[in-house]
Amino acid sequence: MSEISRRKLITGGIAVAAGASAVAVAVKLAQRHGLIPPDAGVFYGPGETLTYAAQRLLNRHAMAREFSRDQISANPFANEVDPLGDEFKHLQAANFVDWKVTVDGMAARPTTFSLAEIKSFPTNSQITMIGCEEGWTYIAEWTGVPLSYILDRVGALPQVRYVVYRSFQHGWWESIDMADALHPQTVLATGMNGSELPVPFGGPVRLRVPRQLGYKSIKYINHLTLTDNPKPFGKGGTGGSASDAGYAWYAGI
Numbered sequence: 001m002s003e004i005s006r007r008k009l010i011t012g013g014i015a016v017a018a019g020a021s022a023v024a025v026a027v028k029l030a031q032r033h034g035l036i037p038p039d040a041g042v043f044y045g046p047g048e049t050l051t052y053a054a055q056r057l058l059n060r061h062a063m064a065r066e067f068s069r070d071q072i073s074a075n076p077f078a079n080e081v082d083p084l085g086d087e088f089k090h091l092q093a094a095n096f097v098d099w100k101v102t103v104d105g106m107a108a109r110p111t112t113f114s115l116a117e118i119k120s121f122p123t124n125s126q127i128t129m130i131g132c133e134e135g136w137t138y139i140a141e142w143t144g145v146p147l148s149y150i151l152d153r154v155g156a157l158p159q160v161r162y163v164v165y166r167s168f169q170h171g172w173w174e175s176i177d178m179a180d181a182l183h184p185q186t187v188l189a190t191g192m193n194g195s196e197l198p199v200p201f202g203g204p205v206r207l208r209v210p211r212q213l214g215y216k217s218i219k220y221i222n223h224l225t226l227t228d229n230p231k232p233f234g235k236g237g238t239g240g241s242a243s244d245a246g247y248a249w250y251a252g253i
């Protein structure tokens with residue numbers, strides 16, 4: 001069973017056990033605390049909101065499970081991506097020296113960083129599992145600069161509530177709230193299993209969000225925007241390309 005259908009079952013189970021009125025109360029509580037995912041009321045109903053709110057009230061600081069080095073998958077599976085195009089090939093041929101990551105939006109010091117700058121920042125490493133909504137998983141070690149460091153560096157303003165992150169690959173983008181953006185395991189990864197992050201796995205830069213399903217770990221990151229509202233981004237008003245396509249915006253695991 002895929003992670004998403006498993007999650008639906010669990011959510012459904014909670015809703016049935018609690019009864020519809022208890023769900024309504026929980027949704028009111030969630031509203032009071034501002035714990036409403038951007039896609040609420042679009043494709044997903046109170047059940048999804050409840051999952052998100054429960055996670056945020058109970059698990060805000062929880063860490064994604066970390067594994068030992070001997071549990072790293074021998075043959076990690078890189079999900080196929082659409083062709084990356086000539087511009088990407090040129091950047092790759094030059095070892096990505098001209099790769100840039102722009103950070104803009106609600107920041108005191110919006111900045112465009114070179115890949116070399118990103119790599120010069122303090123890093124941490126984590127051995128975590130990535131799981132696709134289609135059911136497969138693998139375990140790897142990712143190394144990168146915590147997103148919180150980048151936010152600090154550009155002077156994120158207090159009103160920032162979401163980080164929108166976009167891929168060089170047109171149409172691939174997501175957003176996360178501050179609980180995930182400031183989480184110590186959320187990193188702009190440039191390394192994997194002790195080497196440079198390979199292109200099939202999102203090199204040169206991927207946002208690794210280990211507390212959510214794989215589709216939130218966008219590859220080929222070149223643009224971050226700090227905002228108080230991710231809805232105007234993209235076409236569907238749900239805060240991400242996966243949620244615009246009908247998956248949950250909050251894909252916590």
Ligand SMILES: Nc1nc2c(c(=O)[nH]1)N[C@H]1C(S)=C(S)[C@@H](COP(=O)(O)O)O[C@H]1N2
Nearest residue numbers: 077078079132167169172214215217218219
């Ligand atoms: N730019 C970009 N990022 C992406 C994707 C993609 O096709 N393009 N696929 C997503 C999906 S659906 C999953 S499950 C993971 C897969 O990660 P992997 O290739 O390391 O297995 O990457 C995510 N990030």
Ligand SMILES: [Mo]
Nearest residue numbers: 132133214215
């Ligand atoms: Mo996926």
